[in-house]
Amino acid sequence: xxxxxxxxxxxxxxxxxxxxxxxxxxxxxxxxxxxxxxxxxxxxxxxxxxxxxxxxxxxxxxxxxxxxxxxxxxxxxxxxxxxxxxxxxxxxxxxxxxxxxxxxxxxxxxxxxxxx
Numbered sequence: 001x002x003x004x005x006x007x008x009x010x011x012x013x014x015x016x017x018x019x020x021x022x023x024x025x026x027x028x029x030x031x032x033x034x035x036x037x038x039x040x041x042x043x044x045x046x047x048x049x050x051x052x053x054x055x056x057x058x059x060x061x062x063x064x065x066x067x068x069x070x071x072x073x074x075x076x077x078x079x080x081x082x083x084x085x086x087x088x089x090x091x092x093x094x095x096x097x098x099x100x101x102x103x104x105x106x107x108x109x110x111x112x113x114x115x116x
Contacts, residue, residue: 033063036108043097043104055083056097058090059106078103106115 001065044057058075059069065085072090076083079099085093092100104111 027079033067037110039063039109041104041109041111042114043101043111045095045097053093054095056092056095056100058092058100059087059088061090075100075103 019030039062040060042059044059045054046057047054061071068085068088068090072085072092073092075092079092079094079096081093081096083090085091101111101113
């Protein structure tokens with residue numbers, strides 16, 4: 001069987017190598033969800049790696065997986081489209097970035113538009 005070519009450090013499975021004795025790994029999995037005012041979300045537009053299909057990606061959510069799922073469901077229902085959660089990111093099918101930013105701001109989130 002042929003070996004899979006590594007394209008990024010994430011392909012190593014999350015290993016961190018450090019010679020610093022004081023190094024502490026940041027934990028992205030929070031014990032509790034930050035309030036919407038404390039969240040700093042980013043709304044990205046992407047079509048890479050998806051066969052040319054356009055998606056809107058929401059990054060930067062800090063909190064429990066159940067709360068992330070609830071937020072994703074809210075966005076999918078309000079936009080009337082499908083989507084999923086992968087690597088702690090919400091992926092919404094289609095280019096709904098402006099609509100999603102408005103929805104999140106009404107919910108009290110800090111949202112930043114990233115990219116063109």
